[in-house]
Amino acid sequence: MLLANRVILVTGTARGIGAAIAEVCVREGALVYCADRDYTATRQVGERRWELPCDVARDEDLQRCIAAAPRLDGLVNNAGVNFLKPFLETTMEDYDRVLNIDLRAVFRLTQLAARAMPDGGSIVNISSVHSLAGVPGAAPYDAAKAGVIGLTKSLAVELAPMKIRVNAISPGLIETQIWRDLLATIDEPKPYLDYWYSNIPQARLIQPEEIAELTAFLLSPRASCITGANITADAGMTAQLVSREPQV
């Protein structure tokens, strides 16, 4: 097992990518502390999984999560919120909400977690392809996700003497429940999907488990020389310069 006896804290685990990451980490032998604002009580679920109510934007919640674990070998900063609104209509409240969850919390929780890693460890930040290219209406999200990459590189360098590795994953389009719900609202999903597939060389959506497997690898000693990396897991999306849709 990749993560036998490792103690790992994962944020944003109630659904989506974070739920898959927690599941793969448990399967690989880790003791997993799952933090999400959707949990209503602290409880143990099975032998190797704890659920902790936590809003990552609240410092006291983050401190409670760190105190709940005996020590840490790994941290996955996964909790995140996306947001689409024209730039000229975006309020500073909108901006602060996204930045607090998607960037500030990553900074603060990593700081708290690194202090709880006496034997070194591995930190994985779930960024996005938005860290590499922008989308109209997503300025706060794009800024936050690009910021996560800067933080990842800076901390990879600074924490290397403590034997702590820090890496980022930039997923492309993932088939989470939110995506399935969105598709269900569209009368004719085929042209919509065709549009997306023309922008994804593998012409498919990515499953949350595929991101989880990569995360488990980065958390494990098999990734021992990898630090400061931003690994795109996007089915080729950011490798393609122009869409394969017929030119009009």
Ligand SMILES: NC(=O)c1ccc[n+]([C@@H]2O[C@H](COP(=O)([O-])OP(=O)(O)OC[C@H]3O[C@@H](n4cnc5c(N)ncnc54)[C@H](O)[C@@H]3O)[C@@H](O)[C@H]2O)c1
């Ligand atoms: N889904 C995609 O296509 C995609 C692509 C690239 C990157 N990402 C990134 O992957 C991560 C997970 O995305 P997802 O699609 O699984 O999202 P999701 O919305 O399905 O799940 C996010 C989880 O985070 C939790 N969460 C949100 N805000 C929180 C807060 N303040 N405190 C604690 N928990 C909070 C939610 O309750 C939920 O369980 C995010 O950082 C997102 O930006 C997603």
